[in-house]
Amino acid sequence: MGLRFYQTPAGTSRPPVQPDVESAKTKTIAAYLAEMSVEEKVGQLFFARVPEESALDDIRTYHLGAYLLFSRDFEGRRLNDIRALTASYQEVSAIPMIIASDEEGGLVTRISPILSKDFESPMVLYQTGGLPAVVDDAAAKAQLLKSVGITAGLFPVADVATEKKAFIYERTLGQDAQTTANYVAGVVETLKKEQFASTLKHFPGYGNNADTHTDLVYDQRSLEELESADFLPFAAGIKQGADSILLSHHIVTSIDDVPASLSEKMYTILRKDLNFDGVTITDDMDMAALNKFTSQEEAAYQVVQAGGDMIMSSKYPSQITYLLEKVKAGDLSEDRLDESVSRILAWKYDLGLLKKRGK
Numbered sequence: 001m002g003l004r005f006y007q008t009p010a011g012t013s014r015p016p017v018q019p020d021v022e023s024a025k026t027k028t029i030a031a032y033l034a035e036m037s038v039e040e041k042v043g044q045l046f047f048a049r050v051p052e053e054s055a056l057d058d059i060r061t062y063h064l065g066a067y068l069l070f071s072r073d074f075e076g077r078r079l080n081d082i083r084a085l086t087a088s089y090q091e092v093s094a095i096p097m098i099i100a101s102d103e104e105g106g107l108v109t110r111i112s113p114i115l116s117k118d119f120e121s122p123m124v125l126y127q128t129g130g131l132p133a134v135v136d137d138a139a140a141k142a143q144l145l146k147s148v149g150i151t152a153g154l155f156p157v158a159d160v161a162t163e164k165k166a167f168i169y170e171r172t173l174g175q176d177a178q179t180t181a182n183y184v185a186g187v188v189e190t191l192k193k194e195q196f197a198s199t200l201k202h203f204p205g206y207g208n209n210a211d212t213h214t215d216l217v218y219d220q221r222s223l224e225e226l227e228s229a230d231f232l233p234f235a236a237g238i239k240q241g242a243d244s245i246l247l248s249h250h251i252v253t254s255i256d257d258v259p260a261s262l263s264e265k266m267y268t269i270l271r272k273d274l275n276f277d278g279v280t281i282t283d284d285m286d287m288a289a290l291n292k293f294t295s296q297e298e299a300a301y302q303v304v305q306a307g308g309d310m311i312m313s314s315k316y317p318s319q320i321t322y323l324l325e326k327v328k329a330g331d332l333s334e335d336r337l338d339e340s341v342s343r344i345l346a347w348k349y350d351l352g353l354l355k356k357r358g359k
Helices: 019-035 038-044 055-062 079-092 122-147 177-193 223-240 264-273 296-306 316-328 334-350
Strands: 046-049 066-069 098-101 103-105 199-203 244-247 279-282 311-313
Touching (some): 038 316, 046 316, 055 079, 055 316, 103 122, 177 223, 199 223, 296 311
Parallel strands (some): 046 066, 046 311, 199 244, 244 279
């Protein structure tokens, strides 16, 4: 497709993975897969919003792959309480969980109200201290979050918006595509050093489009426009070793007639054209852009059929039941589940969460 891939600056290329390390990883993942039931495999696909009353029971019942903390989960608690909370989730989970909190900084931060100082937005940090300030903040943020058992912050935002009135603008770096690409690469490199998850969002790039939280959004940009600008920060992050990418729900009419999160063509672009081999995550399935398009249950099925890995949702009980029915009916193969579960387990291994199994 002729993508103008970001060129990693000299001295920042990723070191090759040692064969013995890769072998241990492969054996560990294979050992987990061999022991997992279909129910456990389906559960691993869900990046679940922590329920208000049944958090521990739902981990046991649904074998959830990840939990996402929201502001309500931090209210009235201190850092020690959060550490105990996340530990309680891991204690009852047979397969260690990814535990996340949306911590872009600025407008989107869940933990800041219980901190002495808020996480600043990348835009403000860049304006006051350039890329070094953004990168230093990412390292400090990762260290603090890890100290309370959170291993994913769902950042950096890789979107490029040129209009200040655009929905996503204040959550971006507020710069052009190439500067944003440099920022994304620097943050990803830093998070890898901290053994903390990097999540590039919102693929294929929000641009100046409206908010998918509130309505269906049709994006009229051409593939060529996306390739020349919006894809550059994602390509930069992928080249630097980003381990996850979150897909939006807006419909790019030049590529497909379904939301990006449900689009096989979008996942193909990520896998084949941008060479991404990590975990894909949908944006929150409760958004209006998805609810106005199809049911929650069918949407979850379409994500998996399209090639997606993880489904971010609070409706996971009915979605998991639906997917298990699809497996039983022969409409969803265990081999297809294994594809995504293998990537999810590899992500957990890289984050130091999986215990070694097998010989």
